[in-house]
Amino acid sequence: MIDKVLINGKVKNIKNSLADLSRLTSKKFEDLGIDELYSIRYQIITIVEALVSLCSHIALEVYNYEPSSYKDCVSYVGEREKIKCMGEVKALIGLRNLIIHRYWTINDEQVYNSVKENFKCVEEFVSRVERYG
Numbered sequence: 001m002i003d004k005v006l007i008n009g010k011v012k013n014i015k016n017s018l019a020d021l022s023r024l025t026s027k028k029f030e031d032l033g034i035d036e037l038y039s040i041r042y043q044i045i046t047i048v049e050a051l052v053s054l055c056s057h058i059a060l061e062v063y064n065y066e067p068s069s070y071k072d073c074v075s076y077v078g079e080r081e082k083i084k085c086m087g088e089v090k091a092l093i094g095l096r097n098l099i100i101h102r103y104w105t106i107n108d109e110q111v112y113n114s115v116k117e118n119f120k121c122v123e124e125f126v127s128r129v130e131r132y133g
Contacts, residue, residue: 002061007133010050014126017043017050021115029112037108040115041099047122048096051089054129062132074125081128085121092122
């Protein structure tokens with residue numbers, strides 16, 4: 001059974017993090033302090049964790065499918081929800097993994113540019129699964 005509270009809570013988390021990312025990236029990269037750069041990283045982690053939680057819940061409760069990984073989860077649900085840009089979300093999961101496990105290889109300027117350009121698919125995904133809430 002779909003947990004509407006979980007769905008609505010995760011959607012709210014994602015939207016809040018997207019708003020924070022938009023605010024942070026409204027500044028020029030050169031004007032960002034280290035705390036703001038780390039905040040961008042944190043918001044990416046928050047978005048991915050909430051997306052995967054949504055995906056897992058929907059995969060299990062709507063499609064009776066148990067995903068084997070984060071990327072499997074978004075691929076499976078994205079296909080069923082007919083979202084064509086899930087490659088961007090899988091790339092975001094990869095970025096989250098880099099931030100979590102290999103922070104010394106992160107190029108913050110690349111992350112900044114990615115945030116400014118590549119979150120349309122996250123927004124599309126959220127708008128599609130929001131109906132379950």
